[in-house]
Amino acid sequence: MNTQAPIGVFDSGVGGLTVVKEIMRQLPEENMVYFGDTARVPYGSKSKKTVLKYARQIVHFLQQKEVKAIVVACNTASALALDEIEQELTVPVIGVVEPGAKMAAESTKTNVIGIIGTESTIKSGIYAKYLRKIHSDITVVSRACPLFVPLVEEGLLEDRITDDVIERYLHEFKEYGIDSLILGCTHYPLIRNAIARYMGQEVTLINPAYETAKSLKQMLAEQNILNKSGEMAQYEYYVSDGVEKFSSFAARVLPCHVDQATVIDIESY
């Protein structure tokens, strides 16, 4: 295995860039190929069958880029497709759900954990499954928050409307005494401040992106494929539609400038 080969990272759209950002920070020497499925976004309301089909096409594309590992930087795809694509791949693959669950289990003191995400992620029950694997006595309270992604994409990060929607979705969590809340969708860290303000200091917000980058580092070390070349990392960005919107979102999320993204026909993979 060529240790200088890039890591393939994919998401349903632009949200996965919050994971890319963490990988850049924690693994500054790793090359990356990012694919955002901007033509078929969002995945959060789609069925397992469809999301699995899309994930397989993307993985096929990334394999042609000769990636040494794959990060499924999308909660919905991690929830609905990770098990299958893991079995079908020879390179190591990690999703965002297991690292996020692990971090929440370590953080909780009350053993009552809240999870928010897309409809499909919540319906899959995947976070609860991982959490109960770690501690069988953890109570899980979950809620789909379908309006958060469009609010973030509309740029209403600090806005009264967003605050109202947060209250609408999250007020139940206050009754259950959760002390940790998993931000189970890659868009949610962008409204982290507003969510923190509403939930209060006693609730720790868990951003799986951070823990995913940490798990990735550990996995690459174990498999002895960390890039130690000392060269500056190279990043390539691919999307299935609309380079413009991608670039403006990337400028808001990433610490470095995205020179260009390339549109590919993902349906042909």
Add this chain to the structure above:
Amino acid sequence: MNTQAPIGVFDSGVGGLTVVKEIMRQLPEENMVYFGDTARVPYGSKSKKTVLKYARQIVHFLQQKEVKAIVVACNTASALALDEIEQELTVPVIGVVEPGAKMAAESTKTNVIGIIGTESTIKSGIYAKYLRKIHSDITVVSRACPLFVPLVEEGLLEDRITDDVIERYLHEFKEYGIDSLILGCTHYPLIRNAIARYMGQEVTLINPAYETAKSLKQMLAEQNILNKSGEMAQYEYYVSDGVEKFSSFAARVLPCHVDQATVIDIESY
């Protein structure tokens, strides 16, 4: 041409059912085949190239169903793909934009017309183009309202949050003295009451679905392909993903029960 052949109606998802409803009402004898691209919804933020590609696949599917005419019951697809698919088809095809523009031009007295729709529809400038073809001295004020579709899909039809978003998007229109507002997205008629409340009685809301069914009737009559069999109309529903969500939305919009919808692999067309 077999006059009993169905009319093909398609949309990016479920919104086009508001057009289907009008066709059922105004053309109760016409058979219909509906396709909703629920796997790749929404189209409103996608590029012309992608929307055109999707529209071509759907038209290909509808042609295999031997439709006698096609209704593009999606503003974005009408805006971005109608001209091209019209040229490529031998059966007559109509979109929702031209009928909507015609109705607005007839309704306005101040000659100042407002248009709301998805990002791609508004960016295309298509409504303004049609309106100026009818009256060269019409002033057009337009605004993309990306949060309306998710709010409708979340079922918040009568809700304080929806009212706030309406105010945010539409307050500018009040300054321009519009007397007609085109609901340029098939989801918007579902929050028609809330929009009407905010805009006041002096503004007429234009629902292109109504006028599209009227134009369809006229077109079928001109081409002498109206179904006059006197038999009860048959309806078939196809989607690219998630029958469940489709059925629950259909139950809210349509006057008759949707027995079943069939999932097809639209990418293979």
